Amino acid sequence: MRRTTLTLALTAGVALLAACQSTSSPGSSSSSTAATPAPAAASNKIGPGMNARGEVVDSSKVEAGYGQKVKGVGDWEGEITGKPAPGTKFTRLQIGMSRQQVLDIVGQPTDQGAYVTGKAWIPFFFGADRYRHELAYKGQGRLIFAGSGGFDSNAHLIWIIHNASDTGYR
Numbered sequence: 001m002r003r004t005t006l007t008l009a010l011t012a013g014v015a016l017l018a019a020c021q022s023t024s025s026p027g028s029s030s031s032s033t034a035a036t037p038a039p040a041a042a043s044n045k046i047g048p049g050m051n052a053r054g055e056v057v058d059s060s061k062v063e064a065g066y067g068q069k070v071k072g073v074g075d076w077e078g079e080i081t082g083k084p085a086p087g088t089k090f091t092r093l094q095i096g097m098s099r100q101q102v103l104d105i106v107g108q109p110t111d112q113g114a115y116v117t118g119k120a121w122i123p124f125f126f127g128a129d130r131y132r133h134e135l136a137y138k139g140q141g142r143l144i145f146a147g148s149g150g151f152d153s154n155a156h157l158i159w160i161i162h163n164a165s166d167t168g169y170r
Helices: 002-021 099-106
Strands: 068-071 077-081 111-116 131-137 141-147 156-162
Touching: 099 131, 099 141, 099 156
Parallel strands: 077 156
Antiparallel strands: 068 077, 111 131, 131 141, 141 156
């Protein structure tokens, strides 16, 4: 009986480990491509924090899934929401860029912060998106980065939120 219990426990552990490892993580490939739009979803819904023209009016209320899905540098997948402000440096950014590459282009943010995602609590999950780092820029919008562990500098841009009226504070 003890051997059967041990066998069942090991089988369950192996199944859990296999399920966690099969979760795909962005950036697993090292090829570099320009951002290409993914097929658009057939949705005419107006997202939270957005107006009918597709512009972001409140960055803090924006939710994923209402922007344009893109595939960027290193096969990173991400989203671009809203319409760029005139003359913004955000138009030079690509999904998948490292945090330092982005800072070299757009400069220091007005405000910033970090938070963990639900993936941080999955045992044996070693992929990306365990935490997010958000940079806010007054009059331009927000940039969201995904990182794999701790609050490291190995974060990549996964979401660009264009908002010409952004206050620059989270």
